[in-house]
Each structure stands twice: as C-alpha cells, then as structure tokens.
Amino acid sequence: MRNDRRGFLIAAGALCAGALLPAYAAAQLEVQQAGTLRVAVYADYAPFSARGKGIDVALAQALAERLGLRAEIVEFPPDENMADDLRNMVWKGHYLGHRPADLMLHVPVDAQFAAQNDKVAIFGPYHLETMAIARNPERVPPVSGSAAVAFEAFTREKIGVELDTHASDFMLHVLNGRLRENVVHFRSIGEATAAMVKGEVSAVMAPRSQLEAALKEHRQFELNTLNMPEMRVKGWPLGMAVKADSKELASALSGALADLQRSGELDRIFATHGITHNVP
The missing domain is CATH 3.40.190.10 (Periplasmic binding protein-like II)
Incomplete structure (x- = not known):
C-alpha cells in the first residue's frame, strides 16, 4: 500500500x-x-x-x-x-x-x-505540500544545496522514513544508493519521529505538514524544506x-x-x- x-x-x-x-x-x-x-x-x-x-x-x-x-x-x-x-x-x-x-x-x-x-x-x-526533513541540529547541520552536500551527514547518521513513500524511494536511490544502509523504515511518520525523539535516528524525511504535526511538542528539532535538483517532486x-x-x-x-x-x-x-x- x-x-x-x-x-x-x-x-x-x-x-x-x-x-x-x-x-x-x-x-x-x-x-x-x-x-x-x-x-x-x-x-x-x-x-x-x-x-x-x-x-x-x-x-x-x-x-x-x-x-x-x-x-x-x-x-x-x-x-x-x-x-x-x-x-x-x-x-x-x-x-x-x-x-x-x-x-x-x-x-x-x-x-x-x-x-x-x-x-x-x-x-x-x-x-x-512540500517535502521536508526534520533533524536533530546537534547531529545534522542545515540541509541545503545538492544531495551530495545536503545529505553528507547521512553517510554516518541514520534517517527515518515511512514505508512505501516518496521519501523512502528517494532516500534509497539518491546518490546511487550510497545512503541505503542508514535509511530506517517505520510504519508511520509518528513512529519515525518518536524514534528521533529517543535518539534512534537523527532525522526524518516526510511531507512538511505531517512533520509539523508530529513534532509540535518537540521544538528542539528543526525543519528544512527540500529543494534540491535531484528531487523531481519537491511540492x-x-x-x-x-x-x-x-x-x-x-x-x-x-x-x-x-x-x-x-x-x-x-x-x-x-x-x-x-x-x-x-x-x-
């Protein structure tokens, strides 16, 4: 589904x-x-x-x-x-x-x-609606620029995505699959953001509205809207x-x-x- x-x-x-x-x-x-x-x-x-x-x-x-x-x-x-x-x-x-x-x-x-x-x-x-990344600013710097620059942190930090979504598909294939080992799948965005609160992942990629809703009680995280050339569907x-x-x-x-x-x-x-x- x-x-x-x-x-x-x-x-x-x-x-x-x-x-x-x-x-x-x-x-x-x-x-x-x-x-x-x-x-x-x-x-x-x-x-x-x-x-x-x-x-x-x-x-x-x-x-x-x-x-x-x-x-x-x-x-x-x-x-x-x-x-x-x-x-x-x-x-x-x-x-x-x-x-x-x-x-x-x-x-x-x-x-x-x-x-x-x-x-x-x-x-x-x-x-x-736009795609965005919610991140722990202590572990992941602001996400901007091309994928090679914006996602450099995810060569060592883990990022959460919901199963069978645009975010999952993109993160598994961007940069020729180089980040695949650090992409963690969850059944929902709520579960992914909960894992970020616990420190199990350092960021979550999803539609911005859903991230805002899931993290409204956790203002320590920062959101960056994604606008990189590799992403054909930005909004x-x-x-x-x-x-x-x-x-x-x-x-x-x-x-x-x-x-x-x-x-x-x-x-x-x-x-x-x-x-x-x-x-x-």
Whole structure:
C-alpha cells in the first residue's frame, strides 16, 4: 500500500462567493442526498483527517456551510494508488461498501494526473505540500544545496522514513544508493519521529505538514524544506475532486473555497491544527 495519498508522488517522481448559497441554489447542486455534502477524506491521516478531526474535516465542514449544506464526512482507507481512490470514492464506489462521495479532498492538482483520470474533475488547490526533513541540529547541520552536500551527514547518521513513500524511494536511490544502509523504515511518520525523539535516528524525511504535526511538542528539532535538483517532486498542490459531469457543484465549491481564502478562514483552519498554510 502506497503511503503518499496515494502513489501519486512515486509515479510523478519517476513525475466572488458571498455567504451561503440561497436555499434554492443549494437544492439544485448535484449532491446524492438533499441538504447534505458527502465528503471523502483519508482515514488515520493526521493532521488532515483522523477520527473525525483534522484540516480536511474542518475544510469539508466549512465548504458545506458556505453551500448551505450539512457535511457528511466519510473516512476511508487508501487503496494501492490515487486513481483507485478516485474510482472508489468519487465516480464508482468502494468495494468495502462505501457509496461514492460528492467530493473528495486531498487530491493532487496536476495536469498530467488529471488527464489520466478523466472520470473526475480535479480543481480547487487549497494547500501546497512540500517535502521536508526534520533533524536533530546537534547531529545534522542545515540541509541545503545538492544531495551530495545536503545529505553528507547521512553517510554516518541514520534517517527515518515511512514505508512505501516518496521519501523512502528517494532516500534509497539518491546518490546511487550510497545512503541505503542508514535509511530506517517505520510504519508511520509518528513512529519515525518518536524514534528521533529517543535518539534512534537523527532525522526524518516526510511531507512538511505531517512533520509539523508530529513534532509540535518537540521544538528542539528543526525543519528544512527540500529543494534540491535531484528531487523531481519537491511540492504538490492539494485540491479536490468531483465527478466529471458535476460542473455546477465544482463551480459552487470553487466559489466557496475562494470565500474561505479571502476571509482568512482557511488560514485559521491550518493555524488551529498547528500547520503552516502554504498558498498554492
């Protein structure tokens, strides 16, 4: 199972709305149940969505409110890749019995990826995610420059990564695999950062938002966003997806998102969860 929500990164590395819509307008939106916006979010994916809380959950609720609808949140387990998730949760239905949602969040906004998934409309970027390294500054200097310079410390220090992710794939193959022996795999980013707190690894590579969330109580560690020539996927906009023919719903959601951005509410949602909001 790919852990980059979901398989998109490894493939790519190899890649004036006002307040609420009037009731009559909300009733005309292509939602499956009148008065309800059914929103699919990933399960167990803090700080975005986990057990009914997180950035994507709060965003879903705010979007539904702007449309005069009630949010119904559906947390689902990721499949092998993002295309499978779009099939399961947007345009067809999930083999575990979930019916499709009206909207799915945390979808990479990428022209090539969108062209490969023409049964959905991908739009509305709301956050720019980036790859980063959290490090113990006593053991690892600031990470910058080319991989040969930035990762020199990992010829002797250990770095943690989550299994089956872009970070794992990159660290195992960069510099012709020279760092492979010092790459330590964990089942989750939480486990990796916990190992760093214990001193078992000196750094962790992962998406910046997840590192910020995992280390919010451990300010002794420092974060460096990665921007090196060897890394083809340095950042990706997160957006949303609806069925390809749900044009009115997509337009209404785009307007609602623009309103959240203008009002500052989107920034507040990220700040409430301790995450730096990066505008795409």
